[in-house]
Amino acid sequence: GADGGQSGRALGSDSFPGTRPKPSIRADRGLTVPEGSRVTIWCQGSPQADVYRLYKVGGSGFWEAEAPQDSSNTASFPFESLSSYDAGRYQCAYHSGDGWSGRSDPLPLVVTGVYAAPSLSAQPSPVVATGGSVSLSCSSRFTWGTSGTLHLLKEGGADRPQHREWSRNGNSARRQGLFSVGPVNRL
Structure with a gap:
């Protein structure tokens, strides 16, 4: 948890923000x-x-x-x-x-690093023409819980992560999320 300070000291209502610029x-x-x-x-x-x-x-x-x-x-x-x-x-x-x-x-x-790495596949194919788009299917085998979020991260952190609530894939234990990526450019 954060060690940044103490909680609970009230200095006024923060439910009615003023016209001060947001940080x-x-x-x-x-x-x-x-x-x-x-x-x-x-x-x-x-x-x-x-x-x-x-x-x-x-x-x-x-x-x-x-x-x-x-x-x-x-x-x-x-x-x-x-x-x-x-x-x-x-x-x-x-x-x-x-x-x-x-x-x-x-x-x-x-x-x-909290869970085992999920699998990632490209649909319909991992070969994409420059300027084209692709759907990436991310699936995980963790079986507990009824909800969760999958995160798609670009290696090197060049783009902001994408987030998807996962859904069950039929009756299987796999959890799956579909991410749209594109237009694709050269590496």
Whole structure:
């Protein structure tokens, strides 16, 4: 979990965001991080900010950090050892004066290495003409749970990950998601 601050200190309602510019958010190791690794999420706001909060989308709590005393206008939220629980989408906001900024755009954080690698196949064929499109079928054999998300990542992290809720493939235990990729260009 994050060690970035303490939760629960109320400084005003963040349910009515003001006209302050929303902050930007980033992770120091990119959007895909191996399980057990350390990552820091950074929230850059305003010189007038006094407190920053980090929210996990769909969660009910937040992490809080005091504004830095330097000119970076950036608060850090370190995660010491990522687990599957830490995967998800994060947003941040800052407090200044008597109110809160709007929340940042969501940052998707994908934790890799939690499950065995899924299989990936191209449909109708892995041979695609330049400018063409292809569908990639990602399937996994994990059998527990009734819902989950498959993530398609481009090697080298050049593109943002794609995410698909998986669906059961008939009565089998396989979970499957279909991703559209294209137009395809040369490597």
